[in-house]
Amino acid sequence: MRPSSYRPIPQSSRTNSSGTGSIPFWLPVVSLGPGVSEPSNLKTVTFTVASLPSGQSFSTWYVVKANSTNLYETTNNVTAQSGANQYRFYYTGPLLGVYSSASTTPLPQIGLLKTYVTIDPAVVANKTSTTVSVHLYNAGNATYNNINATMPSFAGNGLNFPMVSKIVPNMAPGTSQTVNFTATAMVPTIDFFSGVSSYYLSGTVSYNQSSTNSFQTSFSQTVPIYDPTITGFNPSLRIVISAPTPQTSAGATDLVIVTATNTGSSNVTNFSYNLQAYSPLFNPTGPSVAETSYGGYSAAWPYNLTAGHSLNFRVGIQTRAGGSYPVYGSYISYQYSPPGSTTSNQNTQISASSAALITATDTTPPTVSTPWSSPFAPTSSDQVHVWTQVYDGSGVSSVNLEYSTDRLTWTSVPMTPLFGSYAKGQNVPVQQPFFGDIYNVTIPPIGPGAAVFYRVRATDSLGNSGLQDNNGNDYVYFIQGGNSWLFPNQAPGTNMLLNGTQYVPGIKTAVFLNVSTPIAVQVIQLGSNSGGTPPAGLSALGIYTQVNANISVTLNARVRFYYTPSQIQGLNTSTIAPYYWNGASWIPLSNVAVNTNQNYVEGTVNHFSLFAVFAKQASTQPPPTTQPYSQTTLLYIGLVGAIAAIAIVGGILLAKKRKRGTTNFVPTPTSPPAVFGSPSSR
Template identity: 60%
Template sequence: MPRALSYEFLNGTNRPLTTVPTNATGGFSYNWLNVPQLPNGRYLLVANFTGSVRYNAEGVFLPVAFVTPTTISPGGTLTLSYPYVFNVTGTLFITPERIAYSSATDATGTNHLLEGEYATISQPVPVTVGAPTIVPIADIWMNVSKVSFLYVAQNQSLVQVNLRVTNTGPQTATNVVVSSLIPQTSGACHGIFPSPSPCLLPVISTGPFITEAADHKTVSFSPGTIPPGTSYSSWYIVKASSTNLFETASNVTAQAGSNTFQFYYTGPLLGVYPSPSSTPFAFYPAGQLKGYATVDPAFIANKTSTTVSLHLYNAGNVTYTNINATAANYPGSQLSFGVASKLVPDMAPKTAQTVNFTGTASAAGISFFGGVSTYSLRLTWSYNQSRTAGFNDYLYQNVLIYDPTIPGFNPSLRVDIATPTPLVTAGATALAIVTVTNTGSSPVSNFEYQLTSYAPVYNPTGPSPAATSYGSYFNGWGYSLGSGQKINFRIEIQTTAGGSYPVFASPAPTIFFDYKTPAGSPYPIQQADISPSSAALITATDTMPPSGSTPWSSPFAPTSSDRVHIWDQVYDGSGVSSVNLEYSMDKLSWASAPMTPV
């Protein structure tokens, strides 16, 4: 399987080297002499595999450094030093160091660098590590209500975060610095890859000795010298600007004499809840007919057509009727449809159907930014559960339109979700393949996706995603993908119940990538939020009957006047809709009674 080799500067600039095949054991080699001499500095050697149906795309890198060769004259001394950080106490041994050296710069008669002609190993060094003589403990508390371990604040309110550091050790701590995380989410904000960044609360004001970092992720508190048993505190104020769960933590560095210590402390959680609205929201009842969409192709030239598919999935436990699916179609819209509304046959529980619409792009010139217009299409569906119970639901899906009048500009990308195992036995593992293809004319980069699925087990609050046994619903490719290249990602879906398992991308924003804008654009790189062009549908067949325990009753020895309760535990991977108890007084005639779920 081919590997694309390149090297990368610290500023992220990538230089391709070559593409090499692997041998029978997966190894490969490359002669670095073909590369012009690089300046001294640090680089990354990068090997990329773009993926296949069987294997995910992968990229690995190896840091290397080019330096001027170090020489040492006869009788000379060369000292190498670097710090050790200890997190345990007791007697430890610093492991021997291996030093390779050579008697000449180049091998005799060649211009090849002579490395590792000789080697020597140092002796292990015993070190006794005692308990720290200073123990600066950092704690955080806030001026809002606290429920158990969680502080809670209303959205758009101000929260004062208090910091305190106490030296609980026997010696004076000097150069004490507390670095504390500004409240931030543990998950990533949308659209940042390959190093997801959290959502942060903005700092409004700071107290004494508090400094906010330039990246707005931390604040520093520098009280300086703290005698034993002494505390110093300060504060800063953040605005609870979004509803979420926010984490805090602190690092403390301090010195005692010539020794430097570092401590890490977790902090409390802050939960931000929504502000109450004075305007009542209109209530539209929603049932269990779920929808997701695909667009094929998802990135189209203006004045061309695409197919928009609305996929419907009945996650309920009743049959839905009178289903009507509609694509928004109005004068002046960027995507127009000849037929914008279609009737759908009745749908039984755990079944799926697809409704296709053909749309033509007609974006006005003012709609393009950086050569691309992002049109958010509204898809709606209405349906009935009975004569008196009807529902409406909708979603928005992006359709990307590029300007074909710009010479050489086509930033198209295609994302397909397919399965080579569309039919499996319930309980087996099914396979979903995500294929990303650069169908445009220029490289794209920093691709990421967030998929989900539905498991066919009824849940009154809505369907849950199926578990995965390999791969992830979230993945991405942080490197460049050239025109015509493609990468594959593999996800193994663990089925449980019998029924349909759709695997898809939720409505935008869930799939992102970066593309180069036309020359002269104010921003050379733009991020696109694209729709998938297909989705996978896996069907699991359940042939196993339900299993039940031996029934038990209460009271154990009833009298003629006692009410008798009978219990049983019944399980089936596809769910249990009803259970009947059959009983007999003489084992000849039997009666049946429905059992109540508990």
């Protein structure tokens, strides 16, 4: 097999197949892993795998310098041979995001109260009334107060409002309200043109953000007023924008229907509309536009729409965040036939008679990735940096790291986003990337030998809170010192013995390691069980060992655990076995070997974890029911009992089976114990 992988290249900088001018666009390679080479074209890296058995895997690595902020992609070509057959595979690699050290200075609060108008009926018969509704939507990041909606106050040609001003209750971010006014159409007959007078309605909305910060926004709409005294003339068109299911789950698509009905007596034609929809996620430059999953915000009908007939248009609004999604008509026009004419050639604009408001419900907390920390195996003078990636469609309000050395008292510290920033006072996110954000915090130095447990608590902008705590087990790193020992980077090779006992007597563990990648290993002897209860029918020896590595790699290793006479008192030594904790239960290691002479048990592992040793209780013999034993029998049984006792309380040594014998991993005692049998394997 010969994989060839393109180095990361920006998505926006793809080049042609000849690669002309392509070298500057690839991130430069600064380090190559085992077996990896970089061809002269400086675009790819390659390596060769001589043979790969079924079910097996092989991996290697290379390091690039992130010298430019961008979103990079990689691709891989693999050629392989199996027997006489030749194969070629093509894969796309994961995206690589290179980000700058963005400032997290909160943006100032700004006025973003949006207004739009609906009128019903939108085409008004002269000397009749209509309802003008002013819809308000707070797209900002602050609560607004002293909101005052005002209509034109002069009486005369057009719409006359008996009440021209109304106070609106305070509005929190992401909320909406509607203010209704009643108006009467009053147009002199002389002002009609082709039976219609177009009235330009305009108004204002003023509001305060604070005692020193006030804003004003305006709205406007054309209102056709027709002359009902003209027999058979009524050019009315009614536009209804509705959501049949106004409430949905955040992330779902909701349906909006635009219905155009000819409510008059005159034919209309060339109907067209534009819609506008807002998303509840805050954007400092203006309201975010909601996505559509089908249909569009614009549509037209170039044909006749006769009296009493309707048209329906369907638009799918894609929700992301929880909150309100207002959908309204921003521009609607059509043509009608003037009195005495059979041709629809008179243009007019109207308002929709209603607007839709979709509420997306979000009760799901943010998604938090498995956190990672640095440095590996810190000393008591090291600060520890912890990162995690957090995403929520409704925006992330806060992310806090909680850490403890006893899992009883927890210290909570806020984590800082690398990309986004927060608006002060409202916990509303600003410009969160599509993949969420990466959050970081620094934990101060902690004393030697300590186990530092940590977890991440995240809350979205709607108050949904979640805890990433490794399924209740918490994440942990260990400070060097005490019953902890760090084996620095081990060079690739075989037969590497990492014997913690020779450095720290309290560590009753040794690792026989075979890796192809440089690796650092930390071995910690724990004083208590940080996993679950022992497997059914087994008792714990009190041996709990955490083994960590600085990289995630598939291992070929043997782990050996020593036990003491007191730890196996009352247990069946032939049933001693090591287990690892998978986060939910204890799983036995494979290829287990027990040496009751040197008092150790070992097994094969392919990853590091929390380990423990368990065994069954020793069976008890029932009292004799036959004739009394002779002196010889008593002596024999006594001898057997003495041998068993010695086997139970004997010291523990660490050994690795090899083809040519057994190698001891601890110094050979001056007076070796009597050998009562060879190691048993199962």
